[in-house]
Amino acid sequence: DQQVKQNSPSLSVQEGRISILNCDYTNSMFDYFLWYKKYPAEGPTFLISISSIKDKNEDGRFTVFLNKSAKHLSLHIVPSQPGDSAVYFCAALNSGGGADGLTFGKGTHLIIQP
């Protein structure tokens, strides 16, 4: 059973507009969430994170929102730029759990249209 879900395999957004990528999780023990960006033929690169004690974290054009009661987080990119076209993975961590790896969603392919 998937513990981290990204239900949109792809998303197309016009350049300059806002991109909103969504992620849902089922494990209430997750207390740290990360977004990774991945270009073809490269490994994922860290983008932004949020701790469960916060509901918002902002870094430049990127903002992550966390709704713990709904077990939902979203990544907002504004304004969207052509270089933002990539696959975005949502990942979650239980910092007190035994396994220290991240649990990833399947990813959303973001396409920025000129």
Added chain:
Amino acid sequence: DADVTQTPRNRITKTGKRIMLECSQTKGHDRMYWYRQDPGLGLQLIYYSFDVKDINKGEISDGYSVSRQAQAKFSLSLESAIPNQTALYFCATSSSDPYNEQFFGPGTRLTVL
């Protein structure tokens, strides 16, 4: 120079062959991880290591083994490769702080015929 390197970058092998994928890092991190990614799926954790003497199984460790030769090196072995192990394999590192992000290598594309 890249902080996390993986060799080889691409490999084609035959069913039943033993194959080793290698990972090196210059970030000085204690923790290292191996993930695999299948098409249309997220990354799944195979093995992870907190330090040289600590090796732990992840969610999909069957058919794989690992060796942490030094703090900077973590290798993944497929003892007898099978076609459903065809995937992208990523190595990652992180510091001991659980809230630090993981840094990924460029990946190894493995094809088992």
